[in-house]
Amino acid sequence: MPIKGLTLLSVASVFTLVSAAFAAGHLTQDQQRAMDARNAHMTLYSFNLGKVGAMVQDRVPYDADVASAAAANLAALAAIDEAGYWVEGTDTSIEGSRAKPEIWADMAGFEAEQVKLATATAAFAAVAGDGLDAMKAGFGPVGQSCSSCHESYRAPRE
Amino acid sequence: MARWPLILGAMVAALGAGWYLTRPAPLADNALDRLTPDAARGAVIFAAAGCASCHTSETGADTLLTGGKRFASPFGTFVAPNISSDPVHGVGGWSDLELASAIVAGVSQDGSHLYPAFPYTSYNKADMQDVVDLIAHMRTLPASDAPSLPHEIGFPFNLRAALGPWKALFVSEQWVLATAETDALERGRYLVEALGHCAECHTPRGALGGLQGDQWMAGAPNPSGEGRIPNITPAALQWSERDIAEYLKSGFTPDFDSAGGEMVAVIKNTSQLTDADRAAIAAYLKAIPAIANP
Numbered sequence: 328m329p330i331k332g333l334t335l336l337s338v339a340s341v342f343t344l345v346s347a348a349f350a351a352g353h354l355t356q357d358q359q360r361a362m363d364a365r366n367a368h369m370t371l372y373s374f375n376l377g378k379v380g381a382m383v384q385d386r387v388p389y390d391a392d393v394a395s396a397a398a399a400n401l402a403a404l405a406a407i408d409e410a411g412y413w414v415e416g417t418d419t420s421i422e423g424s425r426a427k428p429e430i431w432a433d434m435a436g437f438e439a440e441q442v443k444l445a446t447a448t449a450a451f452a453a454v455a456g457d458g459l460d461a462m463k464a465g466f467g468p469v470g471q472s473c474s475s476c477h478e479s480y481r482a483p484r485e
Numbered sequence: 486m487a488r489w490p491l492i493l494g495a496m497v498a499a500l501g502a503g504w505y506l507t508r509p510a511p512l513a514d515n516a517l518d519r520l521t522p523d524a525a526r527g528a529v530i531f532a533a534a535g536c537a538s539c540h541t542s543e544t545g546a547d548t549l550l551t552g553g554k555r556f557a558s559p560f561g562t563f564v565a566p567n568i569s570s571d572p573v574h575g576v577g578g579w580s581d582l583e584l585a586s587a588i589v590a591g592v593s594q595d596g597s598h599l600y601p602a603f604p605y606t607s608y609n610k611a612d613m614q615d616v617v618d619l620i621a622h623m624r625t626l627p628a629s630d631a632p633s634l635p636h637e638i639g640f641p642f643n644l645r646a647a648l649g650p651w652k653a654l655f656v657s658e659q660w661v662l663a664t665a666e667t668d669a670l671e672r673g674r675y676l677v678e679a680l681g682h683c684a685e686c687h688t689p690r691g692a693l694g695g696l697q698g699d700q701w702m703a704g705a706p707n708p709s710g711e712g713r714i715p716n717i718t719p720a721a722l723q724w725s726e727r728d729i730a731e732y733l734k735s736g737f738t739p740d741f742d743s744a745g746g747e748m749v750a751v752i753k754n755t756s757q758l759t760d761a762d763r764a765a766i767a768a769y770l771k772a773i774p775a776i777a778n779p
Contacts, residue, residue: 369742377741384731419711427711470743474736474752477745483712 358417362424365412368404372473375400379455383466389459398455398462401469402448409441425482440476447472507649509598511586520617522581527622530615532757533680534608536623538750539565547753550575551629556602557708560694561638563602571628584620585613591652598648600636601694606656610679655695662773669761673769676762681755686714686747703776712746720775729767730760 354362378397381387418428430437451465531537540550552567569575576584579594586592591605599605608616641647660678665671677683688696689705704716715721722729728739733755736744744752755763 373741376737380735380737380741384735425712470735470737473743474745474749477743478749481745483707483714483746483748485712 354417354421358414358421361412361414362417362421362426365409365426368407368409368412371404372401375404376469376473379462379466380470382459383463389462391456391458394462395452395456398448398452398465402445402452405441405445405448413437419482422485425484427480427482430480437476437480440472440480443475444469444472504646504649507653508646509590509592509596509649511590511592511596512582514582516613517581517585517617520614522617522621524618524621524625527615527618527620529757530619530680531622532754533676533762534611534619535681535751535754536568536619538747538754539603540568545629546627548626549629550623550626551631552633553631557710558602558694560642561636563600563636563638564634566633567629567631568623569629570624570626571630574630574632575628577624577628581617581620584623585616588616588619589613591648591656597645598652600645600648601651601655604682604685606696607679607682607685609656609658610660610675612675612679615680651693651695654693661698661701662769665769665772667768669765669768670772672762673765673767673772676758676766677769681751681766683717683751687717700776702770702773704778707746714747716776716778717770718773718776719771720777722770726764726767726771729770730763733758733763733766734760 375397379394382389382394413426413430413434415431417424418426418431420428447468451462451469454461454465456462537547537550539554539556540552541547542549542551542553545551550567550569552565552569554565556563556565567575570577572578576587576594579587583594587594587599587603588605589609589611591599591601591603591609593599636643660674661684662670662674662678665674684696684702687702687705688698689700689703691697702716702718704721705714707714724732724739732738732744733752735756736749736752738744755766
């Protein structure tokens with residue numbers, strides 16, 4: 328009888344240990360995919376922004392077609408519904424995540440940052456083909472929208 | 486923490502032995518003689534020194550130095566005071582000399598030591614003309630009647646007298662980059678080590694909170710606990726000088742990621758500098774010793 332009790336106890340404790348380890352170190356497949364998806368989305372922002380950013384920084388000559396295409400992509404990307412990316416349990420407590428817990432504590436504020444970027448990119452897309460100066464003017468608010476969200480909701484790298 | 490009794494012992498001993506020797510030393514009465522303040526010039530100094538990053542509130546205007554921002558540290562939480570032009574709740578009633586003493590000597594109007602959460606440890610290397618210009622600019626900014634809030638720190642760190650020995654140990658007027666070979670490097674060193682106080686975040690601290698000079702700009706734990714403040718010595722930051730200058734202007738990295746966290750407020754300031762000044766900062770960051778992280 329004591330042996331049986333002991334076995335039960337050890338089975339139970341192994342079980343708790345395993346599930347604790349799972350909770351601390353591993354993500355469900357859905358969580359991992361959501362994190363991959365949002366980072367991929369961010370990478371697409373950077374890629375398209377780079378095309379126009381190089382013109383803004385006078386590293387390459389202005390090209391209206393390239394600028395318009397990149398700006399249209401940015402506007403299309405910013406219009407995507409991101410709700411599925413930012414799933415619970417994927418904040419900075421998870422290795423590899425830089426998403427601050429403030430996102431979930433203040434979802435309305437976070438979504439307002441998404442709207443800000445959508446507005447800025449839409450306005451940018453409308454002027455990106457209108458010459459270097461017009462393009463530069465529209466670019467400013469786009470960059471500020473990226474930074475403003477990263478300021479409040481993204482932690483530095485580990 | 487095992488270090489705790491040690492820190493306490495050291496502080497009490499230092500206190501007993503040295504409080505008199507290390508009593509607050511404000512500027513001499515004639516320190517500002519013959520200097521004519523230029524408020525317009527002071528606006529740029531104010532940006533380069535990043536006063537607004539700490540003394541504005543999250544919600545208020547960019548020019549309202551109302552205080553209230555909180556700074557976590559191993560010693561407790563500091564709360565930035567109201568330094569607006571309000572004569573009662575701000576520092577509008579302080580004389581130029583009193584303000585300059587606070588900024589470069591860390592001494593308050595009432596003669597007590599100020600905490601180095603206020604980076605006078607860097608500003609002590611500022612040019613006095615720049616300081617009076619900055620003060621003249623501050624006086625043009627709006628008043629806030631929000632009372633300053635108390636810091637949340639316990640014994641023995643709540644004893645301001647204990648800061649005397651601390652200052653004696655950790656406040657230095659020496660440049661870390663001992664020789665600046667060009668004018669640009671000298672300007673960059675001034676902007677980084679004196680006004681910009683970049684090391685306050687990018688350099689790790691020892692047990693007593695002093696910056697570790699041999700780890701200058703090699704990165705540090707983030708006081709808020711999330712991620713790390715990056716290493717920006719040439720060992721880690723491989724960007725070109727132009728890339729660094731662009732980052733300090735627009736916040737974009739060479740691959741068009743955009744800066745985040747506390748660096749965003751810093752870039753708000755550096756974006757107000759001239760291209761030449763940003764290039765000087767970049768040159769400085771390329772000239773400091775490369776320190777790899779283990």
